[in-house]
Amino acid sequence: MAAVVVFDIGETLIDYGNPLSWAALYRPALERADRACALGLSEEDLLSAIAVLRRYNTRLCPRTKEVSADEIFQEILDAWHRPEGPRDRVKREFFAFFKRNDPRPYPDVPGALAELKRAGVRTATLSDVAYGEDSETALEDIRDLAAYIDLPLTSRDTGWRKPDGRGLVYIAQRFQADVRELVFVGNEEKDVLCARNAGAVSVLIDRDGRRPDHGQMYTIPSMDGLQKILQERS
Numbered sequence: 001m002a003a004v005v006v007f008d009i010g011e012t013l014i015d016y017g018n019p020l021s022w023a024a025l026y027r028p029a030l031e032r033a034d035r036a037c038a039l040g041l042s043e044e045d046l047l048s049a050i051a052v053l054r055r056y057n058t059r060l061c062p063r064t065k066e067v068s069a070d071e072i073f074q075e076i077l078d079a080w081h082r083p084e085g086p087r088d089r090v091k092r093e094f095f096a097f098f099k100r101n102d103p104r105p106y107p108d109v110p111g112a113l114a115e116l117k118r119a120g121v122r123t124a125t126l127s128d129v130a131y132g133e134d135s136e137t138a139l140e141d142i143r144d145l146a147a148y149i150d151l152p153l154t155s156r157d158t159g160w161r162k163p164d165g166r167g168l169v170y171i172a173q174r175f176q177a178d179v180r181e182l183v184f185v186g187n188e189e190k191d192v193l194c195a196r197n198a199g200a201v202s203v204l205i206d207r208d209g210r211r212p213d214h215g216q217m218y219t220i221p222s223m224d225g226l227q228k229i230l231q232e233r234s
Contacts, residue, residue: 003177005116005226006168008186009127009154012205014103014141020188021059022098022130026050029097036093037086048079056131064164066155069095069132095133103141106207112223113148121230124151124171126184126194128161151175162190165198172198183233185226189214203229 007013018025030049034041041049052075054060056067073091077083116123129138135156142152151174158167172179182200184191187207192214195202203226204216211219218229 003181004122004124004171004175005183005185005230006124006126006171006200007149008184008188008191009125009138009142011187011207012185012191013105013109013125013145015106016098016103016141017101018098021057023054023057023060025098026053029094032097033090033093037089039080039082039085039090041080045080049076052076052079053131058128058161064161066129066159066161067132068156069134072131091133092137095130095137098130099141105142105145106223108223110145110148112226113145115227117148119230122150122175122177123148124153124175125149126153126155126158126162126167126171128155128190132156162186163193163197165194165196165200168194168198168200172200181233183226183230185220185223192216201233 010016027046027050030046052072056072069091070087073087077085077087113123125142127138129135135154138154139152142149151171153171155161155167158170160166168182168184169179172182180199183203184195184200185203185205186192187205192202192204196215202216203218203220204212204214206212206219206221209221220226220229
């Protein structure tokens with residue numbers, strides 16, 4: 001068995017039902033925050049906030065160094081000429097919009113994680129948060145899996161976004177493990193590249209049967225295929 005298995009969260013462990021880029025949903029998310037905080041935002045205010053969010057959209061403007069939601073939403077408040085505004089509540093309501101469908105683990109995930117736990121395999125998460133979301137709120141999405149994850153982390157904890165491999169190196173150091181023995185499971189090209197950049201084992205989960213080739217070492221259609229890979233590598 002592998003010493004450590006690391007998982008991406010969104011669309012790997014958890015089904016969010018959101019597009020990979022949130023750009024088309026900025027307006028309704030900001031309108032939710034406007035209503036909740038009674039801000040009375042103008043069209044100009046909404047457009048200025050959308051412009052800030054687009055600059056921090058990593059699908060449009062890639063970056064590997066992580067920033068915080070406080071930085072982003074303070075910039076939005078400054079654009080609204082309300083630097084002392086309710087930043088924490090605005091960001092909370094904004095992110096809540098994208099969790100309105102009550103994200104849940106995929107059906108195959110709890111059993112697979114429980115099996116890893118029984119086998120003594122150590123587990124972690126490494127997920128890029130959207131727009132610098134605080135780890136505390138981002139990791140609430142895996143609360144139903146908490147008993148099975150030894151080291152739940154996001155890019156806010158490591159300071160680096162995928163495909164930079166330093167997040168996986170950080171996890172290996174925390175476990176005092178060889179990063180080359182880490183198995184990283186994700187659903188996107190950047191997950192595969194992150195594993196390759198760190199020297200770890202890359203596993204792409206292809207739930208939709210699209211069969212993409214990102215240079216991954218292994219491809220699985222569900223978490224049920226993970227045990228076979230770990231047994232091969234033991």
